[in-house]
Amino acid sequence: SAPERVQRNIEARRPLIEHSLSEHEALIQQAGAGELLRRTGWIKLHRSERTLAAGLADAERLRAYDLHIDTLDSAGVAALEPDLAPIMGGIHYRDTAAIIDPAALSKAYADLFVSRGGHLLSGDARSLSQEPDGRWRVETANGPLVAGAAVVTLGPWSDAIYGPLGYRIPLGWKRGYHMHYAAKDGAKLNHPILDADVGYLLAPMRRGVRLTSGAEFARRDAPPTPVQIEVCEPTARQLFPLAERLDPEPWRGARPCLPDMLPIVGPAPRHRGLWFDFGHAHHGLTLGPVSGRLLADMMTGEKPFIDPTPYRADRF
Numbered sequence: 001s002a003p004e005r006v007q008r009n010i011e012a013r014r015p016l017i018e019h020s021l022s023e024h025e026a027l028i029q030q031a032g033a034g035e036l037l038r039r040t041g042w043i044k045l046h047r048s049e050r051t052l053a054a055g056l057a058d059a060e061r062l063r064a065y066d067l068h069i070d071t072l073d074s075a076g077v078a079a080l081e082p083d084l085a086p087i088m089g090g091i092h093y094r095d096t097a098a099i100i101d102p103a104a105l106s107k108a109y110a111d112l113f114v115s116r117g118g119h120l121l122s123g124d125a126r127s128l129s130q131e132p133d134g135r136w137r138v139e140t141a142n143g144p145l146v147a148g149a150a151v152v153t154l155g156p157w158s159d160a161i162y163g164p165l166g167y168r169i170p171l172g173w174k175r176g177y178h179m180h181y182a183a184k185d186g187a188k189l190n191h192p193i194l195d196a197d198v199g200y201l202l203a204p205m206r207r208g209v210r211l212t213s214g215a216e217f218a219r220r221d222a223p224p225t226p227v228q229i230e231v232c233e234p235t236a237r238q239l240f241p242l243a244e245r246l247d248p249e250p251w252r253g254a255r256p257c258l259p260d261m262l263p264i265v266g267p268a269p270r271h272r273g274l275w276f277d278f279g280h281a282h283h284g285l286t287l288g289p290v291s292g293r294l295l296a297d298m299m300t301g302e303k304p305f306i307d308p309t310p311y312r313a314d315r316f
């Protein structure tokens with residue numbers, strides 16, 4: 001992409017990213033889930049002088065955004081991560097936080113919602129229809145639910161709703177996998193680490209050390225083909241003393257992506273009372289609370305706390 005377009009894209013995503021952690025922290029505090037958040041930052045590792053130099057050049061550009069970034073030589077990496085095999089060097093991005101159990105966090109948020117009077121009901125969203133009076137109806141296991149507003153939050157499956165309503169939105173997906181491992185002999189990983197020259201992530205999670213793959217381009221609902229986990233695992237084992245696998249099969253997900261890698265958050269342009277909130281790409285967990293707040297502001301007629309223009313549905 002042209003540098004000006006990249007810069008415009010950075011500025012468009014910046015408000016979401018800038019508020020993502022504070023919005024999580026507010027909800028985490030209310031949900032009593034503070035033990036799930038770790039503020040360690042993450043480390044990008046490089047295996048050669050050439051790639052480390054390129055990584056450092058990237059880091060220098062990012063300093064313009066007031067980030068706290070430390071450059072690490074081999075000894076610097078070893079000081080932060082004593083159980084890693086020796087490596088050329090790395091970059092410690094210190095401002096980010098990580099969730100050590102995303103499912104537990106989702107459950108804590110769901111419990112908070114219910115404790116405030118919300119109801120969780122199951123049903124097939126494809127049963128959504130509009131009543132003659134304009135309200136929205138969906139069938140649930142507890143019977144039909146009719147409401148003045150409905151929000152489409154089906155991630156990569158959102159086309160099941162907007163497609164039949166006549167919207168042509170270029171939503172794609174990047175599939176990916178992860179697997180958890182025990183650590184050998186009490187070894188400990190202190191930060192999420194990206195083995196940038198190889199292309200996988202190791203992260204300390206409540207369940208164990210998680211190895212996450214890169215992007216897989218395949219049909220959305222095709223059977224799993226976790227070859228990236230198989231390919232990266234031997235390299236990851238040389239870097240960190242992983243022991244046995246802890247999951248029967250790799251977990252598979254699909255990152256819902258729009259061409260500009262920004263989500264759609266806002267009203268469905270041609271259907272009153274219908275709202276869109278999908279396309280969060282690689283950052284759906286990160287951006288959940290911030291895009292939820294933005295959507296809530298719009299739905300309740302409040303002044304949106306950030307400018308929603310870059311995320312409107314009719315930008316394509």
Ligand SMILES: Cc1cc2nc3c(=O)[nH]c(=O)nc-3n(C[C@H](O)[C@H](O)[C@H](O)COP(=O)(O)OP(=O)(O)OC[C@H]3O[C@@H](n4cnc5c(N)ncnc54)[C@H](O)[C@@H]3O)c2cc1C
Binds near residue numbers: 157279
């Ligand atoms: C390997 C991997 C690693 C990732 N790591 C991170 C990370 O570190 N940080 C981060 O922020 N993000 C990460 N992501 C991205 C994140 O998972 C997505 O952005 C996020 O899941 C999108 O959230 P969503 O709620 O929009 O969609 P989803 O999480 O996909 O949820 C959509 C839901 O809709 C349901 N659904 C589908 N059809 C219907 C229907 N007809 N009726 C009812 N329900 C239906 C599905 O079952 C699903 O539960 C990762 C993704 C992958 C694949």
